[in-house]
Amino acid sequence: xxxxxxxxxxxxxxxxxxxxxxxxxxxxxxxxxxxxxxxxxxxxxxxxxxxxxxxxxxxxxxxxx
Numbered sequence: 361x362x363x364x365x366x367x368x369x370x371x372x373x374x375x376x377x378x379x380x381x382x383x384x385x386x387x388x389x390x391x392x393x394x395x396x397x398x399x400x401x402x403x404x405x406x407x408x409x410x411x412x413x414x415x416x417x418x419x420x421x422x423x424x425x
Contacts, residue, residue, distance in 0.1 A: 365388065375387045
């Protein structure tokens with residue numbers, strides 16, 4: 361899918377210098393992936409202390425798969 365974006369030149373130039381990625385498209389896609397991963401981690405942090413875990417960690421460690 362093609363999308364037209366307006367990105368500050370200084371941001372894209374810096375990303376091109378620091379990134380091993382070859383194209384601007386690759387850089388933008390990776391930036392979006394990283395941003396989504398960051399947002400998902402924030403959601404997980406919001407759950408901290410709200411979810412109870414039931415189980416036996418030692419028993420799980422002893423299982424042979």
